[in-house]
Amino acid sequence: MVIEALPGPDDGGGSLSPPVRVSCLAIRVGPRHSARVGAARGYCECVSNDELLHRYEAGGGTLAAANAEGLAVPPALHTAVLTCMDSRIDVFALFGLKLGEVHVLRNAGGVVTDDVIRSLTISQRKLGTRDVLLVQHSGCGLATFTDDDFSEELAHEVGMRPPWRTHAFRDPSVSVRRDMAQLRHDPFLVPETRVRGFVLDIETFALDEVFVDQPASPGLAAG
Numbered sequence: 001m002v003i004e005a006l007p008g009p010d011d012g013g014g015s016l017s018p019p020v021r022v023s024c025l026a027i028r029v030g031p032r033h034s035a036r037v038g039a040a041r042g043y044c045e046c047v048s049n050d051e052l053l054h055r056y057e058a059g060g061g062t063l064a065a066a067n068a069e070g071l072a073v074p075p076a077l078h079t080a081v082l083t084c085m086d087s088r089i090d091v092f093a094l095f096g097l098k099l100g101e102v103h104v105l106r107n108a109g110g111v112v113t114d115d116v117i118r119s120l121t122i123s124q125r126k127l128g129t130r131d132v133l134l135v136q137h138s139g140c141g142l143a144t145f146t147d148d149d150f151s152e153e154l155a156h157e158v159g160m161r162p163p164w165r166t167h168a169f170r171d172p173s174v175s176v177r178r179d180m181a182q183l184r185h186d187p188f189l190v191p192e193t194r195v196r197g198f199v200l201d202i203e204t205f206a207l208d209e210v211f212v213d214q215p216a217s218p219g220l221a222a223g
């Protein structure tokens with residue numbers, strides 16, 4: 001596949017040598033990778049995978065290798081952070097983290113799933129973490145539909161229901177409380193696991209702690 005990257009408006013027409021300063025390059029691609037597909041579905045016309053690989057070649061790979069140099073595999077702070085895949089959440093900035101300090105597990109919602117348990121179990125038993133910091137957030141996409149509705153949509157479109165649940169929620173504090181309880185009782189996590197859970201206000205980035213034994217109430221909005 002031939003890719004030709006054209007300088008974007010903020011690129012100044014200069015070279016792409018590090019530090020990389022690209023936003024959304026226009027990319028010409030072959031007919032099999034038409035950017036019109038993205039446009040038709042209402043998202044960026046960039047061909048995303050190609051954009052990332054362009055940035056890798058423009059210095060990302062070199063920078064990542066330098067950042068990881070000398071780091072041990074076990075996280076230095078013995079902590080795992082579970083949060084949503086929401087692209088606005090910068091976990092490292094939020095908690096002042098550096099590379100090598102924590103495991104970061106992300107999925108839609110930052111919810112506890114079988115695969116999160118799998119990862120946490122390995123994180124704890126093979127790589128020495130003990131604390132789990134759970135962060136879900138206001139304005140999450142998982143609060144915009146119900147499990148049944150999403151399942152119904154998929155069944156209508158593809159002819160079968162998914163074998164998994166979305167873990168959709170209305171109130172992130174209720175979801176955090178439920179997931180904290182699940183983590184604390186999971187038999188595969190070590191007994192000394194310390195779990196703390198929070199709701200992040202996606203507007204102010206205030207963190208509001210959630211406690212397992214507090215009664216469910218609507219008064220937990222972050223901020």
Ligand SMILES: [Zn+2]
Pocket residue numbers: 084085086108109110137139140141142
């Ligand atoms: Zn989210």
